[in-house]
Amino acid sequence: MSAVIENYWVTILKALGHPTRLQIVMELLKGTKCVTDIHDLLPASQANISQHLTVLRNARIVDFAQDGSQRCYYVCRPELVEGVLSLLRNEQPESRGTKVQCCLRKPDSEENH
Amino acid sequence: MSAVIENYWVTILKALGHPTRLQIVMELLKGTKCVTDIHDLLPASQANISQHLTVLRNARIVDFAQDGSQRCYYVCRPELVEGVLSLLRNEQPESRGTKVQCCLRKPDSEENH
DNA sequence: AAATGATATTCGCATAACCTAATATCAAAG
DNA sequence: CTTTGATATTAGGTTATGCGAATATCATTT
Numbered sequence: 156m157s158a159v160i161e162n163y164w165v166t167i168l169k170a171l172g173h174p175t176r177l178q179i180v181m182e183l184l185k186g187t188k189c190v191t192d193i194h195d196l197l198p199a200s201q202a203n204i205s206q207h208l209t210v211l212r213n214a215r216i217v218d219f220a221q222d223g224s225q226r227c228y229y230v231c232r233p234e235l236v237e238g239v240l241s242l243l244r245n246e247q248p249e250s251r252g253t254k255v256q257c258c259l260r261k262p263d264s265e266e267n268h
Numbered sequence: 269m270s271a272v273i274e275n276y277w278v279t280i281l282k283a284l285g286h287p288t289r290l291q292i293v294m295e296l297l298k299g300t301k302c303v304t305d306i307h308d309l310l311p312a313s314q315a316n317i318s319q320h321l322t323v324l325r326n327a328r329i330v331d332f333a334q335d336g337s338q339r340c341y342y343v344c345r346p347e348l349v350e351g352v353l354s355l356l357r358n359e360q361p362e363s364r365g366t367k368v369q370c371c372l373r374k375p376d377s378e379e380n381h
Numbered sequence: 382a383a384a385t386g387a388t389a390t391t392c393g394c395a396t397a398a399c400c401t402a403a404t405a406t407c408a409a410a411g
Numbered sequence: 412c413t414t415t416g417a418t419a420t421t422a423g424g425t426t427a428t429g430c431g432a433a434t435a436t437c438a439t440t441t
Contacts, residue, residue, distance in 0.1 A: 156294075161287065164356045168285035173429085174278050181269075190388055203430060205389055224387050224438040235355050242351040243277045286399090303418060316400060318419055337408040337417050 170214035171239065175199050176207045180236055183217060187229040283327035284352065288312050289320045293349055296330060300342040 211217040219226040332339040
């Protein structure tokens with residue numbers, strides 16, 4: 156897997172890995188909104204929301220359409236974002252997940268470091 | 269959506285949003301590995317890999333089974349991680365994503381801030 | 382051409398994340 | 412019970428991130 160592509164994945168994951176940005180994206184999935192709309196919905200300053208939108212834009216998660224003086228933001232990779240969210244919805248923090256038997260380390264892995 | 273759960277999602281996304289940790293997880297998906305195995309595969313120090321494994325463990329993405337003096341790490345939420353990776357594989361960084369028409373902001377949204 | 386509304390940018394600071402070097406644990410083998 | 416191999420932890424320094432305050436842009440209205 157090329158490092159360029161992997162870096163892009165990391166950029167996406169990092170962009171989604173912030174409470175405010177995740178909320179923005181979840182709101183945008185419900186429908187296109189301008190910055191003021193988002194500002195009305197979330198407990199953050201206008202400047203801060205604008206900053207987070209820039210991060211999301213750089214990760215190519217959102218894009219906007221200009222409409223006079225306002226910018227209508229939307230999720231431009233809805234399958235990706237909805238997919239990730241629906242996977243997350245299946246996970247409970249308390250659950251321990253799958254238990255797995257131990258690996259048997261092969262004694263021939265002797266590359267030195 | 270409860271803030272507790274959302275914080276957990278953010279923890280997961282943040283944990284995956286680092287190049288070394290993403291690589292660790294991708295290696296572990298191929299099979300359970302102990303720390304030395306991972307160290308042999310990735311260009312990072314033993315201490316650093318151990319630190320990243322702690323982050324992944326706190327996010328409940330990986331767990332380990334003790335086997336004598338070594339710890340066999342594995343992905344304990346394989347459906348989640350594989351799901352996310354397969355969604356990411358569908359995305360190219362160059363693609364512009366879906367274009368969307370502008371929102372029409374309703375003039376009645378007048379809650380003050 | 383002001384004034385206004387919507388949004389972006391810049392600066393400065395506080396905090397968090399990351400990494401290396403050094404050290405500590407701890408189980409298995411001598 | 413000392414040594415060794417495997418792993419974890421701590422400390423300290425560096426860089427990155429997040430955020431508020433102030434300011435800048437830019438389109439629209441007056």
